[in-house]
Amino acid sequence: MVASDLPVGDRIRHYRGERRQDVVAGLAGISPDYLSQIERGLKIPSLPILHAIAQELGVPTAALLADTPTPSRVPPDTTEPAIVQALMGYGPPRSAPAAAPTALRERVESAWRAWQSSQSRFTDMAGVLPSLIADAEHAARAHRSAEDTGRRRDVMRVTADLYFLLRSYLRRTGRVDLSMMAADRAVRAAEEADDPLRIAAAQWNLGHVLLAAQEPDGAEQVALRAVEELRQVPMSASDRVAMSGALQLVAVVAEARHRNWSAARERLRTQARPAARKVGEGNIMWTVFGPTNVDLHEVSIEMEAGEASEALHVADEVDTSGLPSMERSFTFNLEVARCHNLRREDAAVLLSLLELEDLAPEDLARTPLARELMLTVIRRGRAMHARQAEKLAERVGVF
Template sequence: MEVGMVAPDLPIGDRIRHYRGARRQDVVAGLVGISPDYLSQIERGLKIPSLPILYSIARELGVPTAALIAETAGPITTSPDTTEPAIVQTLMGFGPLQSASGADPALLRERVDGAWQKWQSSKTRFTDVGQVLADLITDVEHAARAHRGAGDASARRDVMRVTADLYFLLRSYLRRTGRVDLSMMAADRAVRAAEEADDPLRMAAAQWNLGHVLLAAQDLDGAEQVALRAVEQLRAVPMAEPDRVAMSGALHLLAVVAEARGRNWSAARKRLQERAAPAAEQSGEGNIMWTVFGPTNVVIHCVSIAMEAGDTSEALHVADDVDTSRLPSMERSFTFNLEVARCHSLRREDAAVLLSLRDLEQFAPEDLARTLLARELILTVIRRGRSMHARQAEKLAERIGVF
């Protein structure tokens, strides 16, 4: 039997089930000399086989024993690193040489806005954005250096605004491609660029981005404090009122996420109802600084809180009235629908889980392949052992690279 590639963190039980394929569980168990129930418990992760039994299973399946052993000691809790190497090299200062003159700020603005458009709307956004970010970093950084010593203060601020916006994008890309460390670097550079631009709105957006990196790093208190401090700072600076309201609302939603993940459900719900929801009603649907803030995003957070609190019935009830088709960011829509799939999984509704996951495969295939929760949901369906659903889940796992 040819040994196919599986994810390096795939547990022993899932590997055995994968390599067993269509062979009956009771037949393999009998040939190995164990009971079918014991093999079933191994495949579901309830039992860990001894090395002699593992060797016997591998021999019967026709694979090396090493093929049944995960390469990592435990489950991976962060996304695998899928960052384009050229982006990492450029971020670390090893990009190509540049000419003496910096690029025109207007052209850089057009390129950065175009990259953001791809990131928020393309089904192949990781591939599309990954192809342009390295050159953008090089050109934007070169323009920033060229304008720092120039006499035109207005042009310098324009370049630094573009620089901040690029690093906002990099923060999001790097977090989703498994490099939280570099995402933190990007967030820090965005903060400095926004300050050099002397742009209060971007300074607040930089704090919002920093807060999301802290969430990814599990620093919930830090994320909440960053968000609330930025809200206070917004009150003290001159700014168009619609921008202030929308940006403050986005920051309150960040604090809501931190409180919910910290299991402070009452505080999260109160902030959502008293701070974020009124701001969303006042500002309407929007995408200020690419935060996707608006009434729909607020309701999506209601679903998230109910799910995190274990009230899946309430979460699904609220989710029924959510229409994400007009959201400007496919990532937000993807995350919402994946959370709906998780609610169905918690209720052991495997048919609904598979339906949601197949829809997401069509909607955002690259996101599905990179998201740990999606993998966990697929493996959960497989482990429950309902043959029809398990076979469909295994095929999906193969398509997105779990098997």
């Protein structure tokens, strides 16, 4: 069984297996060079040729046809249905007793730790988020008009933190629309809690979902407005600096999306990096802001700018072993793989992909760029590398 969006050439290569390319081509009545070009995606075979190839491979012609268009960089929808149902309001009866804020806080923080560190984080979230969403929403309703203002604010703080997590989960599972909804609910919860730090974190989350929705202008405006608002509210200096630095990184990414590399580099150098040096490594409001995260953004800028050698030079100095977020480590190593791909270093691409499999197999299976890189090594790499890449693709469900 192969993925429904796998291109024709990759399907032929998969079903051909260990059979020699020249033998299959000869029996199908085409040249080995033509079959090679088909497998590499350079040629599209006519239906009679496709039928002849299918006969020689012993599979139905339909098995060589993709059911959906060529894969894009948009993640497939892998959101757990029970989570969607919970978001739509399927929860406990209104007459049921509401969960205490302290108990909710422990559950939300436990879910965040799993999301940032577990190799099976998508499976973990499918098990805990539906009931957590229902209970948090029920608690928010129960305390919305309560006379105990402090308790109500505690519930809304927890609710905001939960929707921060949902924003990240939903974006990673291909539901940018629901991710936008979660980000909006986080903003409302943070405002009801009247918590300046969470209001800023909600804007950071909103900025990220706007980036995912291909709206970098909106993301930059939201982030920089939040930076200005932070200057006006009382809070500890370290919290303000760290949260402002995280928001500056949203603006850095937005400028890079506009291909304004010089502005992105300048903002990273003059705004984000000094803030990171001042506060050190941390994870304020689950943003993983600190010097290492700033370095990872520098790698991203150079990679997006096409400066693969410079990006790899910067990456050589980065140590992600101390990061509290596996997701940031995964993204960093994926970008290193992409840099090697730009330099056509297939062995290095394959090594990076295998490391990513060890680090976060569920993320690897869900990431379109990783799928693209696997297929590129299969098409372009030496036979040994192509075979290893194909086995990796089979393990993560591409084939």
